[in-house]
Amino acid sequence: MRLAILLLITGWIAAPGMFAQNPGTPAPIAGSPKVELKGKIENLQVARGQGMPQMEVRTEKGVTRVLLGSFRYLIEQNFNPKAGDEVTVKGYKADDYVVAISVTLESEGRTLKLRDEDGRPVWMRGRRGGPPCPSCK
Numbered sequence: 262m263r264l265a266i267l268l269l270i271t272g273w274i275a276a277p278g279m280f281a282q283n284p285g286t287p288a289p290i291a292g293s294p295k296v297e298l299k300g301k302i303e304n305l306q307v308a309r310g311q312g313m314p315q316m317e318v319r320t321e322k323g324v325t326r327v328l329l330g331s332f333r334y335l336i337e338q339n340f341n342p343k344a345g346d347e348v349t350v351k352g353y354k355a356d357d358y359v360v361a362i363s364v365t366l367e368s369e370g371r372t373l374k375l376r377d378e379d380g381r382p383v384w385m386r387g388r389r390g391g392p393p394c395p396s397c398k
Contacts, residue, residue: 290360291380293353298325302346307335315358318348326358330375334384340373342366353380 300320307314307329314329327350329335342348347367352359362380365372376382 286379288376288380288382290353290355290376293355293360295362296352296354296359298327298348298350298352298359300348302342302344302348305342305344307332307342316342316348318350327352327364328358328360329364330361330382331384334375334382335373338373340364 298318298320300318302316303319303324304317305314306312306316309332314332314335316327316329317324318327342364349365349367350359350361351363352361360376362376363372363374374383
């Protein structure tokens with residue numbers, strides 16, 4: 262019984278290191294084509310427990326679903342977009358949606374960076390030893 266508990270604890274401690282991405286390796290999404298969308302936010306899904314926050318952006322070409330990032334990170338950065346806001350989204354095209362690299366709220370003239378140049382989420386940096394967000398140095 263003690264051996265089983267010891268193995269369980271050892272596995273629990275080692276698991277994050279086994280599955281962690283090498284900080285020098287780009288995220289898999291970084292191999293996708295980069296796109297830029299300009300349009301109006303039509304719909305938002307930003308609520309705790311609702312999965313990754315996302316929004317639908319209407320452009321000249323139609324409506325595109327945009328995945329944002331960690332709900333906690335959005336709250337920490339005081340990112341509060343609203344339906345009807347004009348936005349510019351830079352991101353990676355993946356199937357029928359875009360994974361946001363940055364989102365600019367045109368009315369506020371404010372840009373929120375969500376992923377670094379290698380496609381890694383910026384809200385994960387604190388776990389890798391770097392600053393937890395771009396403005397926290």
